[in-house]
Amino acid sequence: MIELTDLTKIYERGETRHAALNGVSLQVERGEIAAVIGPSGAGKSTLARCVNMLDRPTSGRVVLDGEDLTALRERHLREARRSIGTVFQASSLLSRKTAAQNVALPLDFLEVDRAQRDERVRELLERVGLGDRGDAYPHELSGGQRQRVGIARALALRPSVLLSDEATSGLDPATTKSVLAMLGQLRDDLSLTIILITHEMDVVREIADRAALLEEGRIVEEGRLEELMRDPASALGSSLLPHPAAAGAEAGRDVWQVHYVSDRVDPDWVGNLARDLDAPVALLAASIESVGTDPVGRATIALPPRDPRLVRDRLAAAGLHGELVSNPAAPGQEPLPNVPAGALSEAA
């Protein structure tokens, strides 16, 4: 388990002070994959450097399995750092060393004897599916293969935490998927705790159990993925599972945006709602998937005008959050011509 408490990092350049991190707290349990996402300049790379202690935070603590890394002096820190494996952004391999020599680097630093080292390197390369490419130099490998070598190197000293600092940025979508699948597999096999620093929402959606949104050096939102997706007020949840673009509604219909808020939503809720309200319910768009075992979803429906309070209650009873919208189209688009002015005023 790794615990970040109130991490602050202030950079001083002459007169100006810039707080790259401003009180970041995050707790990641053993075997959990947590993603920290944010726009560029939010402090993601500073956070990564404070987690593996390449930079010392100005204040706050990084506690790894009960040990406070921030309290350690440089010599002991070097040892403690070995229990955090870091996968860097692509192309962080040493260009003049083979894949095997790159993986061996942390073992060489530790002065592990040669036979043991070679055995471990072989095992690691096999684990990342590169058993036959040990003698290849980085320029002879594809981007995905290079990143797997990076993962193998990060695992060399059997760390309990794996920190991935933008490890998939610059990779194509298929390669990204395979690298992420590998991280997921490693988590399952080695019960690794993984912290993913990324700017790609797809990465978070694909693999994370937990996500935190970093903005201007602060974590503005944080939670388990399904909780975020079920929270209608969550910006991160909306980015993770956006409302799909909806088809135009028939004239004179109210358009509702529906949000799964419970982990127990009857799959037949559209039919149930139509029966309860005694009205036809048209499904204009829906996106339903399962995170873990339970469904999360978004839908846009149209129905003949009904008391909004009644509709909201019925939806709530079904574990859904409903919001009457004037227009099913995405904001910024022209209102669809077949949505009458009446529907607009009712929503306001």
Add this chain to the structure above:
Amino acid sequence: MLPLATNTPLGELPDLLLPAIGQTLQMVGVTMAIVVALGTPLGVALHNSARGGLFPRPKLNAVLSWVTNLGRSLPFLVLMASIIPFTRLLVGSTIGIWAAVVPMTVAGIPFFGRLVENALREVPREVTDVARASGGSTMQIIWRAQLSEALPGLVAGLTLNSIAMLEYSAIAGVIGAGGIGFLAISYGYQRFDTSVMVATVLVLIVLVQIVQLSGDFAVRRLKRG
């Protein structure tokens, strides 16, 4: 009347040139050995004491940088003349091969230090981060990550520096250092011996080409991708 110029017969040239080539190689070789031994740590210190280095020490960096610039700011002839007392103190003489090695080394170390610093700067910053995150000690990181990755650049710098030293060794001929430069000045310049002049020029051209071509070859071999 004595002829103004006497050209050494071609047959006697090897007897003049071969020992001179040997002396030149000796001067450059000894100088480069010392320059590499002392210039490399200087370059490593310059690189790593700067902001973003392994041990940022802005004040130390400023001092090192100032001293390095000092060594690089004098033309070689002036440097050579101005440190004569130091040279005499060190080798007990102000003429000959060893007297030339002292100013050549003094000029070569700061030059090579800057070349090493440049070569290290060309290595991506992530290499140092990776090595630190992999649990390397400062010395391990310097040797097995920084210098190892910078090797092609270091060899290119070594080539450049060796050629500069070849040039300096010829300048040192002015103070009777021996070698090709001395030959060129004492025979070619002072005695108007055209055949020795031409021969020394050719030898210098060939030496520089050999050093440059083998340096380029080594750099190509050391680079991966």
